[in-house]
Amino acid sequence: MSTVSFSIFPNDNFIDLCLYQYGKEQCDPGHSFGPATRNHYLFHYVLSGTGTLMADNSKGITQTYSVKSGQGFLIFPGQITTYFADQEHPWEYIWLEFDGLKVKEALQTTFFSLEHPVYRANSKELREILKNEMLYIVEHCTASKFHLIGHLYLFLDALTQSTHSNELTSSSKMSDYYIKEAIHYIEQNFQNDISIEEIAGVCGINRSYFGKIFRKSIGKSPQEFLMNYRMIKATELLSLTSLSISEISQAVGYDNPLHFSRAFKNVYGISPRTWRKENK
Template sequence: MSNLLFSVFPNENFVDIGLYQYGWEQCEPSHSFGPAARNHYIFHYVISGTGTLMADDSSGNTIKYQVKSGQGFMLFPNQINTYIADQNLPWEYTWIEFDGLRAKEIVSTAGLSPDHPVYHAGSKDLRNEMMNEMLYIARHPGSSCESPFHIIGHLYLFLDYFMRSAATVRMKHSGKIRDFYIKEALSYIEQNFQNNITIEDIASFCGLNRSYFGKIFHDSIGKSPQEFLITYRMTKAAELLKLTSLSIADIGNAVGYPNQLHFSRAFKNTYGTSPRSWRNENKLEPDM
């Protein structure tokens, strides 16, 4: 079985929403496309695996995003972007290229823009219906004897599921879109604080560029993402100092500071004293 399906829609007489090309691919490890700019909107939905999208935001800065199964990404007209399959778990995706008078409105309603190109689903059922429509279109033979309205009808069904499944639509209606992103960010920090993560990593996980992510995080939490990450790590370090007999170096390493000097400096900036002095004053003695 071929690992690639690709078709070009022959009819360009649809003005509101037109279909240009569509397909499906099981990518080889590290398979890449770009850098390139497209003339229309192209939406990729990741069925399995993972990969990296590098796309220019509205200010022309190239932002890197990690996109995994169950998510998707939008390529915008005249936007320069590159996307690369993971080396160990390359993605399988299906895609649709479309445009028209209502295309921008549809994409905007789904909450996607050059600054927020990563699709998150708020409903698993609607997401699966969207994927099924995309795969139906991708696998359609494109018979010249069949009315083009058949495939255009499925394109409209795809767009309906796309808009309704997008997490941002649900969050906008409830006024909690920022809460959704902050929850994602906090979950990522809780699970990865001990690793060498950056603010770009957290923003990428949320599908946002760093500038926008930093703004909504500070507005919601009252600290910058960097300040919060340091505080979170130091809180965990204080717990370990108080409850364990691990060495200062081991504790620093456990909270993401392999360099003991850097850890001690960060701890003192937070608590006003060195890790050793803080432990001497706060360590719990075992019950006799």
Template sequence: MSDALFSIFPNERFVDLSLYQFGWEACEPLHSYGPFARNHYLFHYIISGAGTLQSTNSEGVTHTYHIKSGQGFLICPKQINTYSADEDHPWEYAWVEFDGLKAKEVLELSGLSMDSPIYRSNAKDISALLLEEILYIARHADASPFNLIGHLYLMIDYLTQSSASRKIIKGGSMRDFYIREALSFIEQNFQNDITVEDIANFCNLNRSYFGKIFRDAVGKSPQEFLITYRMMKAAQLLKMTELSVGDISNAMGYPNQLHFSRAFKKIYGISPRQWRTENKIPDKRT
């Protein structure tokens, strides 16, 4: 049996970048995982040994990559993948699953994508710091959420700095302005019965054009992001308050509790009641 660490991040309050799961594993020969598709970004750093990744590109074509120690690989949301350890030199890796408003942007800086998933270092000293941060996260599941998020930001910084495929992206465009306006509108109105049309109108943009630039910048359609944002806020209320599921459903703009429960389960994999049971913070008052 493989030696491994596995942890789930205990907090849902971070929007720009947030952790979901993280861990470390020394795999047995030919140990494999998949085929599977993730809901978030997943980055593996190979500490020792080697293995194989099979993953689809942006056109749905499957490619095979042989990866060794000192390299890494990225799995993107909804990308079908299978990865397996080498028979003679099985890999040991550490991994972090993350997402957020800035995730797609920072990964573009690193040059990693569905079409170019393999991390290769051009700076050994910085890639050593990258591994150090991933291992810190994997080994400190009991640290505070702010502590772990801080190390996630450091990890992302070292990833972009050391990636051999790093790109320079110019900022300050009108697209960035519109995206900030859209996100601000969603943040202030998510509890109301707003539509993608409402958000596009607020930005004075054609809905089709708005949808395109939003997906390019955020990595999700406006509708997908709005639902995810609402469910993130709902999870926070389930965890921190005594409000009923019905009250939280209404607060998230879902007068129909069944529709709310279905949307929540699609994001978190379990019902709101079950999520609360597993994540509710105990009342420490005496």
């Protein structure tokens, strides 16, 4: 029988790097999962045994990979995959599902792509650090969310360092610079009455081009990102302070509390007051 430990992260209000679910499984011979897609990045590390990954590349063509102990594989958001354990030596693996603004940027420094999903570490020492950080997260599911996010950063550091690609980091795009500038400006000014034109102006580009490169890089329009960022900050204030709804509305850039409540409900499906009662 398969033995599985599985946990869901209790809070997703982390923007730069967030954990969604994680676990460990000793699979039965031939045990399979998929075909399926994920909304976030999903990394498996094989502790023992072997298995097979079938994953679509950037052209939608399914490729087959053999993955063994000491290796792993990264599934990208929206990528169709199926994976199954070997009949003779079924694998035992640990996994983390994660995402965030820093993830795509971090992975651009590695060899990972839809064409290259298999993890082969360039350093045994870094591979051990990666494995130990994953095991730590899986085995400490009752630790505080900040504690686990700290170890998720250490995992991501080991993942990127052990798969570092000099070839991919030799050039930087201006569009990446613009996105970083825009996000930094939003982080510093979300509480003010800022517009998308203003953010584009700070980057020195027109709104149309800014909107296009922002959506391509982040997966959301600048307006959606700004609203979601404000709502995440609002949930922090709702859960950690006793400020009134009106005061929180002002603190996250909404002069009108009704507009704030409407935007909050669009994102979370409930009013700020109800959210506070359920999460205080």
